[in-house]
Amino acid sequence: MKLVRWILGKIIISLDLITRSTPVKRDIAAQEKIDAISRQLSLYHFNACPFCVKVRRHLHHRAINIELRDAKNNLEHKQTLIEEGGRHKVPCLRIEQKNSKANVALRIK
Numbered sequence: 774m775k776l777v778r779w780i781l782g783k784i785i786i787s788l789d790l791i792t793r794s795t796p797v798k799r800d801i802a803a804q805e806k807i808d809a810i811s812r813q814l815s816l817y818h819f820n821a822c823p824f825c826v827k828v829r830r831h832l833h834h835r836a837i838n839i840e841l842r843d844a845k846n847n848l849e850h851k852q853t854l855i856e857e858g859g860r861h862k863v864p865c866l867r868i869e870q871k872n873s874k875a876n877v878a879l880r881i882k
């Protein structure tokens with residue numbers, strides 16, 4: 774079963790790379806505005822998770838550059854996701870809120 778998952782994962786990642794669209798082009802000011810907002814966001818993900826691939830493809834296509842946090846191989850990210858997101862499920866978007874100690878994790882359906 775592990776081998777099948779591993780093979781499927783490689784296929785998913787390869788297809789994603791081969792079929793990626795070109796990111797939208799914005800003028801510098803518009804992109805900087807989006808980058809500034811994006812700095813408050815990060816995505817907990819697994820490399821070969823089909824739900825995560827879908828989200829990453831959309832981010833790529835829309836030229837939204839957010840930090841990706843590998844919640845499978847990075848134990849610190851995994852722990853934070855469980856503690857602050859409630860469970861080890863991805864994709865999960867982290868939103869850093871200014872003027873607040875609390876961070877909100879939204880699950881993407």
Ligand SMILES: N[C@@H](CCC(=O)N[C@@H](CS)C(=O)NCC(=O)O)C(=O)O
Pocket residue numbers: 819822823824861862863864880881882
């Ligand atoms: N988008 C759905 C499904 C997400 C999902 O099943 N993700 C899998 C990876 S493909 C996962 O996080 N598995 C880890 C686990 O269930 O412990 C949800 O958030 O409920």
